[in-house]
Amino acid sequence: MAIPVETFFLAPDAQGTLQAQIQQMIAQGILSGRFRKGEKLPSSRKLAGHLGVSRITVTLALTELQANDYLEARDRSGYFVSQNAPEPPAFGAQGPARDTIDWSRALGRRFTGGDTPEKPLNWASYPYPFIYGQTDPSLFDHANWRHCALQALGQKDFQSLTSDYYDQDDPKLIEFIARHTLPRRGILAQSDEILVTMGAQNALWLTAQVLLTQRRTAVIENPCYHALRDILVQSRCHLTPIDVDRDGLPPEALPDHADVIFTTPSHQAPTNATMPLARRKALLAKAAAMDALIVEDDYEFEISFLRAPLPALKSLDSEGRVIYVGSFSKSIFPGLRLGYLVGSKSFIRECRALRASVLRHPPGHIQRTAAYFLSLGHYDSLVRRMGQVFTKRRHTMETALADQGLGVAGRGVFGGSSIWMRAPEDVDITEVEPRLRDVGVLIEPGHPFFYGTNRPRNYYRLAYSSVPAERIAPGIELLARELEKARGTGANRGKSDEKTEK
């Protein structure tokens, strides 16, 4: 690759002769790793013109660099970074040391330190990746997605691709959501009651910003999705965690006052509990009595391969009390970043204004591609195919878990993509997890899902969405073996999580 001439500037207050400055500039580019071996430099004529110096000055500098083996000349084609040029330091290209700012003072707010665990980026190269929320290449309908993307790139869709929608959404996608996606959940909504978001994460974040302040109280499920808890902690509202049971959030355990209740009735995350109809009604009644809003994250409703899903909690709402969060990212692919919010106009209007301020709008191209993928029926086929494959994996998984005598804490009667597991109390999963990695098994420790200072360390999540059926039994066997070893050491005896909740 040729190094563009625009890369070169003479520092206005540099010391030394012009020739020396040019030599230095090029040598530093090589030493810092910006210019790499074999890359072509601009011609001396071009460089001289660009820098406003004489060509002879440039030529002298280049000749000198050649003599020092930074550059090599090739007949008629000019100068290239020499194969024998000095190596940039192995620890990566370094600029001059130049950070003299006291960042501990300069940063007004901090957002690091949340609970969301990191997944190994190379998870797909592990033989037994029981990790959650990644795409299985063997399931994704790559060909049809590509076809829809191509269609959305066509001349006819030029405007939806390139337009500055500012605070609008793609009308085709909104229409599909309103007429097809939501009715399947029993929800009827107008287009100004729907907002397209960058995934469910973005929908939950927008909702928290609009509804919560330091003076408001939010109820969350315990355990719950850690990224939601991070969002609420950042909003600085009062947080009231309520322990879930096998039917999800128990309305009778709610406090007397709350402003917003966050819940996952379809599949509680991470326990997979589904809230029965009677409890849904009781929850609505309780929320109405205290005049609280409910935010329903309709998490994994579409992955209901064991039984048809119940209609959404939102479908029972006759007051505008329920805000509904949906996502396409989970079942299409997480890198898509596409979800939606449904709620009263006044609420959606504020979310839309905030979204415009934060990022304007989700890119038009991905909205239109998703609209085609949905309306051509590829999404439904994908979900059906996933259901078939997950049914088998789920069955294999349950058999393997029973064979190994591992404790299941929550499996979900409708489906889902993971099982919530409990190891014996003397096992600390955070100590077992790295040892499992060493033998090729990825699992997700459960303690980040819990609230408080004394979080149990013997829970974990096992997903079957990214692991082929034939790998399940051997993977579970390895898991059982490591868990058994951990019991022997009694590593967790009397130990509790000392990390302080923010």
Add this chain to the structure above:
Amino acid sequence: MAIPVETFFLAPDAQGTLQAQIQQMIAQGILSGRFRKGEKLPSSRKLAGHLGVSRITVTLALTELQANDYLEARDRSGYFVSQNAPEPPAFGAQGPARDTIDWSRALGRRFTGGDTPEKPLNWASYPYPFIYGQTDPSLFDHANWRHCALQALGQKDFQSLTSDYYDQDDPKLIEFIARHTLPRRGILAQSDEILVTMGAQNALWLTAQVLLTQRRTAVIENPCYHALRDILVQSRCHLTPIDVDRDGLPPEALPDHADVIFTTPSHQAPTNATMPLARRKALLAKAAAMDALIVEDDYEFEISFLRAPLPALKSLDSEGRVIYVGSFSKSIFPGLRLGYLVGSKSFIRECRALRASVLRHPPGHIQRTAAYFLSLGHYDSLVRRMGQVFTKRRHTMETALADQGLGVAGRGVFGGSSIWMRAPEDVDITEVEPRLRDVGVLIEPGHPFFYGTNRPRNYYRLAYSSVPAERIAPGIELLARELEKARGTGANRGKSDEKTEK
């Protein structure tokens, strides 16, 4: 299109016979506009199975609906919504009245009411669209963008398309920015000093959240980009607006104390002023003296077709004091939503954590497509082609403005895509603008760019990025005619903007 069976639910507490409930359910779907004429209903067998009722009950309901002309039966292919079915109300599908929430109380914070003006969505159908920041289909390199997008959709890039990057960016895009884009601006940065954002808007928003609180002070240029001012107003920091002159922000006018200075040295938005080198150094020195950070929005640096651009202010920074905001959305297309932030590691780390919380990451597919478009050289060709076309349009524009004797307030010596205009003081542009729309001319009133309660109403912005050269002179003639009429009425005499600044 067939209506999916999952759309149908029997309300658990509904009144009446099952047959009546089914009839009602279907009739309501048609009356609310959800089911449209000619759409096919599920078979009676399927519907009965799904609802858990007997097939005869469903058949009786369908027959009744046919008798009432809601449905029509077609031999062997089942029931369809009748062409003679009752029309849904013309004002759009309405759900039951059901918002009983007191939203004035329920909303914790409000984000509506900002200053960003709305553009007509159908701007492209106006003959003289002198509006800013939209893509000219005749300039955009649609074929190559499509080609790059297709490549990024390939099997080889499956991971970059689908992965949950969580808080990571596409390594290919980061590498291109670090090795090619930033060096052209005189900036050297490591990959952990760069964050990909959803456009410059998102970069400015993240920066404001991380750096500002109610106890901090930000300096902004006056006039300035209204969406930036909206972001800062939402952050509730103290705002100190400083009037710009023909060289941009004057360092000598800065207050004795500020925490963050927002500036646009390459092209001041909206006046197009470019800050000379001496002033850049004085600004850096002043910021260092008060220990303030500088946020440099390197706005439109790439649209420098009249002269080569100066290196970025960030290139003069030896302390880590300057945070740099770049964008690809402006020159590729605004719907792309792709920009980047460059700053010290500690700062970028916080922005990355906040971005993860707000939206996780910009979609992998658009990052990879942009990486290809950039690295294959299409971006540079596009910018060069835009420069050639803009040179001509700019020249035509200046001639037309001079011919009509219209007052130019700021034109920018390096290029840009717009001219900042001043009408006589007795003209209120907000009154002229709708009259101009009526004759096919779109302009952008200038008052949203100004700070304070007494905003001048005689400024406006004329962009030449979306109007063909041959339309410029006739459009400017229409503009001059309307401005002249407005003078005659003296509509603005003694009038000032009474909108109160938040």
